[in-house]
Amino acid sequence: xxxxxxxQLTTRKLFAAAALAAVAAGAAPAAAxxxxxxxxxxxxQMGGNPGDGTTxxxxxxxxxxxxxxxxxxxxxxxxxxxxxxxIEQFKxxxxxxxSCIVIMGHxxxxxxxxxxxxxxxxxxxxxxxxxxxxPLAKEFGPAGFGYAGVDLYQxxxxxxxxxxxxxxxxxxxxxxxxxVFSQAERGxxxxxxxxxxxxxxxxxxxLEITQEANSDASLAVPVLAAYVQAHxxxxxxxxxxxxxxxxxxxxxxxxxxxPGEVTVGGIDLGPATIDGLKSxxxxxxxxxxxxxxxxxxxxxxxxxxxxxxPGINVNTGAGVVTPKTIGALVQLIDxxxx
Numbered sequence: 001x002x003x004x005x006x007x008q009l010t011t012r013k014l015f016a017a018a019a020l021a022a023v024a025a026g027a028a029p030a031a032a033x034x035x036x037x038x039x040x041x042x043x044x045q046m047g048g049n050p051g052d053g054t055t056x057x058x059x060x061x062x063x064x065x066x067x068x069x070x071x072x073x074x075x076x077x078x079x080x081x082x083x084x085x086x087i088e089q090f091k092x093x094x095x096x097x098x099s100c101i102v103i104m105g106h107x108x109x110x111x112x113x114x115x116x117x118x119x120x121x122x123x124x125x126x127x128x129x130x131x132x133x134x135p136l137a138k139e140f141g142p143a144g145f146g147y148a149g150v151d152l153y154q155x156x157x158x159x160x161x162x163x164x165x166x167x168x169x170x171x172x173x174x175x176x177x178x179x180v181f182s183q184a185e186r187g188x189x190x191x192x193x194x195x196x197x198x199x200x201x202x203x204x205x206x207l208e209i210t211q212e213a214n215s216d217a218s219l220a221v222p223v224l225a226a227y228v229q230a231h232x233x234x235x236x237x238x239x240x241x242x243x244x245x246x247x248x249x250x251x252x253x254x255x256x257x258x259p260g261e262v263t264v265g266g267i268d269l270g271p272a273t274i275d276g277l278k279s280x281x282x283x284x285x286x287x288x289x290x291x292x293x294x295x296x297x298x299x300x301x302x303x304x305x306x307x308x309x310p311g312i313n314v315n316t317g318a319g320v321v322t323p324k325t326i327g328a329l330v331q332l333i334d335x336x337x338x
Contacts, residue, residue, distance in 0.1 A: 034070075035069065036069050038072065039306075040072055040099045041099050042074050042099065042102065043092075044074060045079060046059055048079075048243070049078055049080055053273065054268045054270060056336045057269075057337060057338060059076060059336070060294065061337075062295065062297070062298050065296075066298050069298065071298065075093070081106065081215055082214070087107050094115070099125060099305040100126070100304070102298070103126060103127075103128055103129075105184070106184070108133070108184030109134070113135070116145070120143050125144040127144055127147075127304070128297075129147070129296070130148075130293055131152070131185060132149060133145075133147075143311075144303070144304030146313055147314070148295075148297050148300070149288065152188040156196065157192045159193050159267065159284060159285075159286045160193045160194075160197050160200075162320045164200055166263055169202060169263060170200075172203065173201075173235040174205070174233050174234050175203065175234070175235060176206075176234060177204055178238070179206075179209060179239055180214060189240030190206070193239075217241070217243030220247060220251075222254075224251040225251050228252065229255050235263060236263040236264070237251075237264050239267070240267045240286065243270070244266070245264075245276075246270045248276060248281065248282065249276035252264070259279055260280055260283075264276070265282075265285070266285045268285060269321060269326075278323065278326060282323075283322065284321070285321050287317075288317050289317075291338065296314050
């Protein structure tokens with residue numbers, strides 16, 4: 001019989017705990033003396049606001065991993081998607097001298113580089129979720145800098161492909177993509193979406209989301225409704241912003257559009273997006289598995305802080321949800337898992 005090394009046994013134990021929590025978030029934590037996460041403290045950037053549709057499943061996944069691995073303390077940070085707030089939160093976290101800090105890539109690699117370098121030099125593990133920081137992953141990967149999230153450009157491509165199929169979109173049709181094009185790597189999502197629509201021959205208008213609407217999507221409703229009314233030949237709207245996806249059904253109703261008149265592609269599975277899918281106003285939404293974006297970074301923190309393992313890169317962009325497939329997922333979404 002093949003003998004396993006101590007490292008192999010440890011890794012299997014960690015992933016077994018991870019698998020257990022993934023299927024049973026309420027399971028009891030490991031006994032204190034056995035807990036891989038004993039002694040580990042984590043500060044983790046969650047993104048939006050506590051419990052919102054683009055954040056809840058990430059919170060649930062992180063809490064499940066922390067419980068299964070026996071992490072001493074998980075400190076959640078919420079930024080309303082403001083990049084400058086994420087930088088401020090990193091400084092606050094570093095001052096607390098935790099074992100690990102989980103960040104989001106929205107501010108960009110240049111904004112984070114010196115801070116991450118400082119943390120690593122102080123022995124603090126730093127890893128990333130939701131939006132990549134590829135240069136930092138390359139430089140600090142051996143020190144545990146991983147990534148759990150979508151391949152952003154390909155996520156945009158997949159969303160656009162499903163929009164084209166759902167709406168029977170064709171060359172010459174007018175489309176608008178609303179996104180954070182200016183945000184470093186984060187903007188690749190909308191770029192992938194817009195590029196794919198343009199390659200199919202559509203005429204695409206690219207509009208930038210203001211920081212105010214980025215933090216509070218409801219502020220974009222009158223702006224977008226006016227845009228739709230001013231473009232009577234508009235055939236499609238695309239975005240890779242979860243909050244914006246949730247308001248698009250309301251936007252189209254205010255603009256006097258019926259379900260299906262304008263093909264809508266978005267991201268995430270917040271309550272308003274679910275309603276949009278059920279009513280037919282939303283045609284396809286990218287499912288980026290936010291639960292895993294919470295769970296895997298916590299696992300990364302433990303793997304590196306306790307066992308000196310390097311960063312792992314996990315693409316969580318599994319596919320899209322449509323009006324035909326949303327029904328089977330609602331119970332899991334309500335539970336904060338999908």
